[in-house]
Amino acid sequence: MVGTGAIGVSWAAHFLNHGLDVVASDPAPGAEDRLRDGVAEIGADPARLTFTADAGQAAAAADLVQENAPERAEVKHALFAVLDEAARPDVVLASSSSGMLPTEIARAATRHPERVLVGHPFHPPHLVPLVEVVPGERSSEAATDAAMAFYASVGKTPIRLRRELPGHIANRLQAALWREAYSLVDRGVASVADIDTAISQGPGLRWAVLGPFANQHLSGGPGGIAHVLEHLGPPTEAWWRDLGHPVMTPELERKIIDGVDEELAGVDPAALARYRDTVVRAVLAAKKEFDT
Template sequence: MTGTAALRSAAVIGTGVIGAGWVVTLLAHRVPVTAYDPAAGAAERLAAAVRASWPAMRLLGFAGEPDLGLLTVVDDLRAAVRDADLVQENGPEDEALKRDLVATLDAAAPAGAIIASSSSGLPATALQAGCAHHPQRVLVGHPFHPVHVIPLVEVVGGDRTAPAAVARAMDVYTRLGKRPIHVRHEVPGHVANRLQAALWREAYSLVERGIATVADVDAAITNGPGLRWSVLGPFVNQHLSGGAGGLAHTLAHLGPPMVRWWQDLATPTLTAELAAALVEGVRAELGDRAGPELAEARDRLIVGLLAAKAHEDALP
């Protein structure tokens, strides 16, 4: 999109890993950004994060260098949101803190601004509880790390959120190149984190019970269903597994065994011993590979996959 046509300005509150990703996304779409973060040295770290993220943006088709002239970092929270059309909040995942923060944003932002929290699991109803001005424009807009690369954004309204605010947020995120989904009822963790948590639960249990190593579990996903999941979702993949009979055939023939597998799934206890085993397992799997290099390789491959998917009209 041409940023000024659809979104005149945005405020990003909190510029850690998630907030910085939002800044990169907005700058790439030529949206002026005012950022606020109370941590010492936040402005310098944010500028460095934008520059470090820009190679991935070039791969996504954004030429040149980031225009840091579109970015203003301020030390006054209320001033940060004074002229914003979109306020993207990225504070710590603490319900009381976020509730107070969103109430302050609600009092300071223009009446027409969308206030979206990047919360990974808190309900919008709780976050808008302290809003005395315009709670109807408060919602969750949960992205996925790395924010500037991964398209998914979960949009979740609260009890007091207006349908028009949800529709507008969906439109804004779409214009920013995202793939928003509307989560129609509030549940802890929204949708994607709940799906991840279900997998993590069994993955941790398999390691805890000595059935597989950390590296084995990772390999089972990255060399198996993860390859399919990156192209099609679980339901469509099951549909294709059924051949000519589609999903109906899969459910008829594999449904009963799947129910038995569900009944055998375990819930591990995240003890200090299990946590240590998981950490050691990751260390052994990675060896001398460094985190930054892994992240860069991951991002390059994801961008390539996104580009390839964009040319496959047969995909939903």
């Protein structure tokens, strides 16, 4: 585990809770104490957790490396040069990058670029099952298959991208929603709170159970998605043409910030996060019950 910020702490707790030994590395002062406190707060036993400030030392001891450094190319390149030098040749080097291309990340891995790929979790990794496995131009099938098998073995739901794109899949879908949400605020169509309500009390409830295509299929009744496309295809195209193209101006940023402040006035952020995580756990438990 290389990099022990919020994502690294969550990953570490998840791996520990699935019986793995974790060797963590982070050069920041106080990183070990924050990591141990965070892991314990999530509910993982830190007894099988060791720490070193030396990323190469951590990689040399690893059967898989999960990297969680800042989203800056120069940081990734410097780090992957070290990891590629230290790790055994068969060890997958997976980046948690939320948007960078694995081909770009692998440029620094001159010895074994074939074992570099993206293993992008969805925050928080100890709770949300999704992992996007993204091979780059030089990633091998063996490394990709190993990553898919590893994530599945620790209770994740991995999906493999057939082509690398900035932002992968889930973040691009989120970005599409955010673009229109920001546009609606910018145009004065709705408040920040109303948009949050529109999703959390509307389609978001269905999206927590089934994805967009399966939900659209069900909305078509006996005719399924074929019926939906026949009758709502042209109107949907018209809506697409009318979607906004907001620009992140200081004025729009201020509207968003003020809207969130108004929506969450008096709400404790830590309590809100606990509420979110508790409900997500309940949804996951219900899905598991009905899926079996």
